[in-house]
Structure formats: C-alpha cells, structure tokens
Amino acid sequence: MKLRDQFRFVRQNMKKNKTRVFMTILATAMGCAFLIVLASVGFGLQKSVVKEMLEQRIVTQIDVHGKEVKDGGFRPINIKDIQVLEKVGKVKAVTRKIMLQQESTYKIGNYQEGAETYVSHFPSEVKAGFELSEGRLPKTENEVVVGYDFPLNLGTTDEVEDLYDNKGHVKKKYRYPENLIDKKLDLTVKQLKNGKHVEKKLQLTVVGIGKKPTREWMQDRSVFISDQVLKEIESFTGTPNGAILGPDEPQQQNPETNERIYDEVKIYAKNMEAVQGIVDQLKDKNYATYSVVNELKEINMVFTIAKAGLIFIGTIAILIASIGIYNTMTMAVTERAPEIGIMKAIGANPKTIKRIFLLESSYIGLIGAVIGTIVSYGISYAVNFSIPLIIKQAFGEEMPAGLTFSDIPLILPIICIVICYVVTIISGYRPAQRAVKVDVLKALRREV
Template sequence: MLFKDQLDFVTQHIKKNKLRVFMTVLAATMGCAFLIVLASVGFGLQDSMRNEILSNENVTKIQVYGEAEFTDEQIKEIKKMEHVETVLEKISVNASAQSYFEDRDTSSSLYVTNMKDFEQVTGKLAEGTYPKNPTEIIVGYNFGQTLLNDADREVIEEKSKKAEAEGSYYDGKEEGYKESLIGKEIEVSLMPYEEGAKESPKMTYTIVGVMKKPSYDWMIDNAMYMSTEQQNALVSNSDIAEGDLFHSEVNIFADTMENVKPILEKLKEKGYSVYSVTEQLEQIDVVFLVMKIGLIFVGTIAVLIASIGIFNTMTMAVTERTREIGVLKAIGASPKLIQRLFLMESTFIGILGTVIAVAISYAISFTTNALLPVVLKAATGEDAFVSTDITFSLIPWQLVVIASAISIGVAMISGYRPARKATKIDVIQALRQEL
C-alpha cells in the first residue's frame, strides 16, 4: 500500500468525523498551549532577573574584597594572570566631598583612581573627556542636578510636601544646575563623617567629564572622580590620617565573560576573597531550572488529560471501521500496516493541535507582556510596572521543541493501544459485520 493511499485512508476518516476530530484537536491544542504558556512564565521571569542584574553590573568584573589593603606587588601579580584585561584600584575617600559653585553647593562621594585604567573600564563618557591634569575631575551624571541654591531647596521642599500629600514622591529633577559643567571650576572641601569634625580648606578643581547615565532612573549619581596624583594633596589638606582617609577597592576585569570563571578559580586558589555576578547568575539559573521543570511537569498533566480524548477518538475509529480493517486484512494488509494507519491518525491530531497551540501561545505571550503591565498599574497605581522592562512571558525555541515533543509523543502513545487492537480484529467476523 503506497504512502499516498495510506494518507487517503486517514484523511477519509477525518473528513467523515469532522466534529469529533475537531473537538479532539481542540483538547490537544488547549493542553499543549497550557504547557507552553505556563512554562513561559518561568522563562520570562528568569530573563527579566538576568537582565536586571546584567544591566547594573559588568559581567566581566570580579570584585576582590577583604580587610587588608592591596600592595603594588599583589596588583602586579593579578595583572600578569592570563585573560586579565585590567585591574582597577578605586580608592574611596572616607569623608564627604563638599562642592561649591557660584551660589550652589552639593555633597557627594569622592573616589581616587588611576584614570588610564578607569577610562579603559568605563569607556565613553556622557560628555567631555578624561582628566589629563591632577586638578581635573570627572563628576557623576546627576552632579548638576544636585547642585542647589536656597531657591531650589525651597521649591523642592514645596513640591515634596505636595507629592507626599498625593501619596507620591518628588525626586527634584526639575531643579539644579542645567547648563553644561564642562570647563567649570568648583571648590571642593572634605567633611569627615565624625560628629563635630571640621571641614577642610577648599581646593579648586576643573570639571572635564561627566559620567554616563545610570542604569536605573531612580539612581542619583553625583559622585566625583579624581586622579591618584591628588592623594597627597587630600591628605595634607585634611586632619584625617592617611590610613583612615582612604579605603581601597580592587576590581579585576576579564577579557571575556567565558574567562571570568577560570580567573575566579585561580584567585581563590591564591587565597583571595572574590565575587563575580556570574556566580549569582549560576545560582539563579539553577533555581529557575527547577522552577521550569516543575511548570513543565504541571503543564504535562494538562496534555495527559487531553490524551484521554485522543484515546477515545481512536478507540471509536477502530470500532466504527471494523469492516474496513477486515477488508484490508483480506486483501493482504499486514498488522504493521494497519497499526501504522491508526498511529498516523493519532499523530496527525497531535501535530495539528501542537501547531495551533504554538501559534496561540505566542499570541498569548505577546498580549500578556503588552497588557499585564497596564493592568497592574491600573490595579496598584504604581508606574514601576510600566517603566520597568519586565518580561512576564518568554517562549524560547527550546520550550517549543520540548512542548511539541511531549504533545506529539503523548498523542502517539494514546493512539498505540487502539492501533494494536485494530491488528487483532478477526477477518471473518469483521467481514460478517453489517454495514
């Protein structure tokens, strides 16, 4: 029996029982679609969390921490390690930097670093260039916003009270210095954090660069960065001892993300306390892997329920077509051929249901990602759901392959028993059956 004739045999029965086959395909579609959509939630949340972490962290960065300060020999040793691109020592000043410009002032964090290494790590600035002279500095993206005068502070206070009465918060973005800071000279002094400490004398610096905008809108970056050549000047201008004034932080940058783990292992072997965001990502991936397996398992139950309908449909098909099966056997059809015909029918139902389910799942996923943030905003009154890039549902090709394999596999298994029953029908009794 030619393959074309086998297809004709299957399609004739499908056309003859359109309603029954349609309902069976519908059940298979619902089961497979439920599996894909349910599992897509796990994939979507994992993708959102990974993007959240990666958007705020450099994936090639390795943090080295500990109470002891790092010596020049240690830093040189780390720089010589294979696949280490840069070692950036960022020294934080243990005092608040008080900046004065015209009638405005602000308070910010102050960092001292090697500007060549800092440029290699940070890359392009939002505005300006990197310092070439010791008295040139870089400021954070929001530095101008935090440069306030008395009039600005009064306006911010009024707007904050009004926003608080309305149950919201005012961040002060409309106030501050709005012109370019490049080339502007500011006076900087150090105010120790200890209560009752005296502010140091003012020193003049020129702003030559502005950092890139922070990853999140709610982040306010008004930090100040200057060259390590200014360390001695800061010490001599402050009453704080050098050992108490500076705190060193060493960050290692690998050439690629793939080489982060080997570098981490080497550093740990040497006794360094290190951390990388890739370790956090590995932990998250394990947690979500378990979650996705659980969701796929729950979704598979829906597919198994749909398989009951396929089993019933194929059992009815065998019963209704007993005479046809007898005729096929009488003209020499083998049991394997008869079994294949009914398995083809159940497989067709599984494939058709899966194809429709995949299309429906993508439509549901797209609609969910588009409308759910709006619904949550309307329900909670929070703008975070709309402004934040959250993926509620994600359907990768791997999920489609897994779901399709489960759905089609279950459909074939459901049709196997009725197909085997068809091969055991007695020819004489089948031919005696009345039409």
C-alpha cells in the first residue's frame, strides 16, 4: 500500500469523527503552546542577558590579571610576560597600560579637568583597533593623546551650579571653546614631602583625540602620556607610577624601565572562535584570565539547565494531551474493528494496518504541534507587548530597555514538534498494536 493512499485513508478516517479528532488536536495544541511559551521565557531572558553582556564588552577581549607563582599567589604582568603573550597563536594584539597612581589635574587657561592618566603602548593599541577622531599619535615625549570625552569635560574653573548636561558632559557654555589639537595642557602632580604637600607642573601638548567609544554609555576621558613623562613624574614623587606617599610611608625605589609592571593587560583575539583556545593556552601557562566568553559559557550553561527544566515541565502538558490521543486512537480501533477485519481478510498486511493507525496518531500530534506553535508565537508577541505595560501599571516601574521576556527561536518549535511526534507515536503504538491483533473472524461477525 502506497504512503499516499495511507494518508488518504487516515484523512478519511479522521473525517468520520471530526469532533473527537478536533478536541484531541486542541488538547495537543494547548500542550505544545504551553511548552513553547514556557520555554520561550528561558530563551527570552537568556537572549536579553547575553545581549546586555555583549553590548558592554568586547567579545574578543581577554583580560590578563596576573601570573600564578609557586606559593599559590599571583604576581602582576611584566614585559617578559607580554613577550610570552604576544607569541600565543591567534593573538591579534596585547595592549598594556600603566596607570598614574594619583589624581591628575589638567589645566588650560581658566579650564581644568581631572582625568585618569595612562602610559600606553600605541603600536599594540592601534593593532587592537584604537583610532583617532582627529590629530596624530605622539612623536615626542611631551606629546599626549586624549580620550574622546576629554575635551567635552574640560570645564571652567569658575564656581557654577549647572556645570553638567544630562549626558554627563560639561555644558557647552562652560566648556573650553577651542580645538585642543596642538594646545598645551598643564599637568599638576603632587607629593607629600616632609609632611608638606608639594606640586610640580608639567606642560604637555595635545596632538590627538581618540575616537568616540562604540558603546553609547561609555566615556573616555583618559590622557595617554609617554614613558619619559612618567619617569619625570616618578623622579618628582620618588615613588613607582607616581604614587602619593602616606604621612609615615618611607621613600620607595623607582623601577627600571625593564622591570615595569602593567596595571591593565588585555589580549585581543583574531576572532571570537579563537578566544577559548587562547584562554586555555594561557591557563596552561598559569596566567589568570577573564573573558566574556567564560562568562557567556557559565550564563549559557545556567540558562540551558533552566530551559531544559522548562521544556521538561512543558513536556508534561504534552504527555497529558497524549492520554487524549491514546483514548481517541483506542476508540477508533474499536469502532473500526469490522473494517480492519475486512481489510485483513482480503489481504491487508499487518504492518500496513499498524502504519495507518500510527500515521493517524502522529497526524493528530503534528497538526496539534503546528497549531500550538502558531498560537505560541501569538502569545509570545502578546506577552512581550503587555508585560511592560502590566509592570508599569502594577509597580510603576519601567522595564529595562531591550528586555525580551519571551523569545521563540526556530529550534524551540522544532524541539516541540519532535517531542510531540515521539509522544504521539508512543501513545498511538498500543492502539495500533490492538488493530493488528484484531481477530478477523470476530471482526467479520461484529463480535469486537
């Protein structure tokens, strides 16, 4: 018997008991919709969390915090480590920064700004994607590059109440009005010497302004000085990285250039796929690392467990619906026993009879699953639309922007349809077996 004819038989049989079949399909559709909507919450929240993470971090970036030493502690990264890190495969760049260990104030005329000061390695920064919005990179020791937001925060020294706008920048009317390129800034550094605060001014020329950070919420107010300027600061403060001494703190030895340790070391992988491999290699070399991929892995694992749990709970609904399918199919076999008997008598293969009933149960299951999927997309849309409104009405709070409460990726309906198909095959199997075992003579005598 051809498959097409088997389908025709199934459709004819289903038409005979439209109401019963409809109710069974309805129950299956409800089970499927329940499963999909339930699991879609897990998918939606995962999507929101991952999206949030990826928006805040660069996925190819790996932070290197230090290297494990024999006693179990960690030591900071030095130039020798940088050389090791640069040799690791699929590494695009290794950026390193030394941070000036005191609050630095920059002044030009009547305008000033406090900013973080770094010594950076520009060739590796450029490799990692650092770009200037205007100007050039420093060539001499007194030339500096400032972050994109530095000029926007260079405000008047006069006392004003409404200095900042709603974006956190100094208002235009209080801001340094000219272009900063080729302008000279005074950097003031301090130290406590013999119980007294002493200051030193260094004059630096701005030659470049960094590009606007890609993240909307980020501000870059850094100033990048040269290694020679840092040495000059260190020779004034008498401390490594220009740290200010406490009242009773003794003088410290200034480090040699080749002994410098870095406050911030970042590795940039060539692509996202390479990150895990680099992290594994660094782990083998006892470096302490952190990357968003690590965090993503953990978050994805937590959500995978949550989603599996939700799908399991949803599957219970489908199992309940499968009782309906079992009942419908059992009744169908009982009602059609004479027909089965006639078919067997004239030469229907037992396998064909079994297949017809299994097809019928899976047909009910699949139609239910498809309807359930369509309905669940509707419910998901309605939930995403209404939940923010309900939360706003009930609690007076705004939902975080971009939060997806329910998300149905393609894999979810596929999982649901597969589960539904398996469950309906299982629930239709026993009635199909009963159909195969129908006694021909009893069926012909209408005794079953």
